[in-house]
Amino acid sequence: MTTKQTPRTAQAERTEQPERTRRTVAVLGPGGVGGLLAALLSRSGHRVVCLAREDTADTLRTGGIQVRSRQFGDFTAPVEADTELREPVDACLITVKHTGLDDALTRVPPAALGDALLVPLLNGVEHPAALRARYRPGLVAPAVIRVEATRTAPGVLEHDSPFTEIDLASDTAPRPRLDALAAVLSGAGPTTRVVEDETAALWAKMAFLAPLALLTTRYGVPLGEVRTRHEDELRSLVAETAAVSRACGGPADPAAVLARYAAFPATTRSSMQRDAEAGRPLELDAIGGALLRAADRHGVAVPVAARLVAELRESGH
Numbered sequence: 001m002t003t004k005q006t007p008r009t010a011q012a013e014r015t016e017q018p019e020r021t022r023r024t025v026a027v028l029g030p031g032g033v034g035g036l037l038a039a040l041l042s043r044s045g046h047r048v049v050c051l052a053r054e055d056t057a058d059t060l061r062t063g064g065i066q067v068r069s070r071q072f073g074d075f076t077a078p079v080e081a082d083t084e085l086r087e088p089v090d091a092c093l094i095t096v097k098h099t100g101l102d103d104a105l106t107r108v109p110p111a112a113l114g115d116a117l118l119v120p121l122l123n124g125v126e127h128p129a130a131l132r133a134r135y136r137p138g139l140v141a142p143a144v145i146r147v148e149a150t151r152t153a154p155g156v157l158e159h160d161s162p163f164t165e166i167d168l169a170s171d172t173a174p175r176p177r178l179d180a181l182a183a184v185l186s187g188a189g190p191t192t193r194v195v196e197d198e199t200a201a202l203w204a205k206m207a208f209l210a211p212l213a214l215l216t217t218r219y220g221v222p223l224g225e226v227r228t229r230h231e232d233e234l235r236s237l238v239a240e241t242a243a244v245s246r247a248c249g250g251p252a253d254p255a256a257v258l259a260r261y262a263a264f265p266a267t268t269r270s271s272m273q274r275d276a277e278a279g280r281p282l283e284l285d286a287i288g289g290a291l292l293r294a295a296d297r298h299g300v301a302v303p304v305a306a307r308l309v310a311e312l313r314e315s316g317h
Helices: 034-042 053-062 098-105 127-134 175-188 197-219 222-229 231-249 254-263 273-276 284-298 302-314
Strands: 024-028 045-052 067-068 073-077 080-082 091-094 117-120 144-145 147-151 156-159 166-170 191-194
Touching: 024 034, 034 045, 034 073, 034 091, 034 147, 034 156, 034 175, 045 053, 045 273, 080 156, 091 098, 098 127, 098 284, 117 127, 117 166, 117 175, 144 197, 166 231, 175 222, 197 231, 197 254, 197 273, 197 284, 197 302, 222 254, 222 284, 231 254, 231 284, 231 302, 284 302
Parallel strands: 024 045, 024 091, 045 080, 067 156, 091 117, 166 191
Antiparallel strands: 067 073, 144 166, 147 156
């Protein structure tokens, strides 16, 4: 006879950190990505304060965050929650979408941030400059995350990918601070590394994300159909994005990007495509718009990207 196993609770899973290594981390936007990181950090013994709307904050305070994960198992982790940061923390992770960034940042007053590292895990390449204009430049540490995690309800999320990988970089933050945060994140579960070049890290993701997001969203099809029915556009768009990346000081390897696409399941959809299907605002300006602006600054021709962005805008996105 088999016994049905219930999801493991935080009490069963939580690993208490020695006081000297226990960190306080704020998470702005506890959705799929933010909720996963918040739950993992809490489970590993750190204090987590989620910043969200009042109704979401109430749900998190009473029920914690419930995780269903291929990589980390099923568990529930307690977190604190508030509508605004009211005390200094060691780090503040920004995990909202670009479309809600300006409103969300009102929950993080610069005066309350203290000496915390401000770590945006956002798509695009323009947000670090905007954050450095608003907060202390030496504390902004952009990160790139590779993960598939979806919030199905407030405080409930599904982590579908068998990996969670973070690259942390900063042109302004002290390396020892980055190394310490990377150790905290790795200790909680995500494979985290500190990379030397902020621009390279951001453009490496942009070079992969922009073609995938623009084509899957424009045509409303998964990656497998993009690879077959729109192969010429895919190759052209990858080449254009790589050329812009190179001009900006980032990596440029179209063959490597195409090889990554080939390795993904045919059913893969982009987050922008999922947002379009759900009627949510798109990160079109943060991804496609930023690509066009960078191309214009450097005099790089991107006709396919320009057409796709224009068509998405014309369609109401």
